[in-house]
Amino acid sequence: MTLNWKIGGLALGLVFFLAVLLVKPIGVSTQFVILDGIVAQAVNPELVSQTDEGWTSTNAYLAKSKGKYAKSVANPMNYSFIFVGAMMLGAFLSALLRGGVGRAERTVPELWRANFGDGAGKRYAAAFAGGFVVLYGARLAGGCTSGHMMSGIMQTALSGYIFALGAFAAAIPVAIMMYRKEA
């Protein structure tokens, strides 16, 4: 089911290369902010506005870097936002072609089940909390596993190395403590 690492690594490397050849390096986590902005803009139309120089926002984060996030919120049909939608389409088709994810596995992954039981509520709560911390951290860092670790290190960016150091320094001990029982 899972590709051999040599073939998989080659395929993943080619995707990252094609992205930088044709458009720009891959990144994902910013789009969580853009989707938040789109929702917030629907509730409060004053959030994002156009100025003589471009776009700005009443939210300091959306307004930073000359309003580049504000601009994306106002124009959701932009490259990076569509990219994430397309990722979902690609992953959906790939999963469909390999026969999908098993019913029990869809709710509680087996490694989690082996260590914490098959309660769905507990797993959903952990996934939700994990998501909160991951995206808060990604925005603080200015990127995630895709943008910093993969695209960044590939470009020899200092920030990519700093990010990877922090991410693994936390992830490895936490995972070793959590997943003592193998599925």
Next chain:
Amino acid sequence: MSHILLAVIIGAGFGAVLDRIGATNPNVIGRMLSLTNLGLMKTILLAIGVGSVLMFGGQMLGLVDVGHMSVKAAYVGVFLGGLLLGTGWAVAGYCPGTGVAAAATGRKDAWFFIAGGLLGAAAYMVSYPVWKASGLLDDLAGGKVTLGTVPGSKFDGIFAVQGDILGIVLGLAFVVIAFVLPDCVVCQRKDTPRVTPAE
């Protein structure tokens, strides 16, 4: 318009590959991070190496536009954010990209990850001025810098080395590391055959 088409093609390709290498599977992530199965780590290291060699090689041959590079700033918050992301990555088994891809493969827990992520991103949007004022977002070592100086790029290099050559050397180093990295570091669990004790 052509950019939108490229977003669909490259995005779909990325999502499909993430699924096929096991990155959308939290079991695979958990085993990688607890060092019991490093297959995905080898995949990632090889991908970084391949991407790097092709990009910098292409630049040297004039086939890849150096202007397409996009280097993020280095600051203390990058490390702190990395620690937070790493913690949540281990707990949930998802990072932002693999989380959305996993949700699309039918994993219900990944939708909860996305919901938590949207709330976490919103929390950062609100708390951003505090971080900004703290100075932890101030540039470190020049901010948007690469290790070497890449000819024709707008980013400065830290070391007085030609950046594209260094990029190829490091890319090849990542390929070598991918090959020499063992399949597991903590191997006494499932991957090694259990020795039956002699009676």
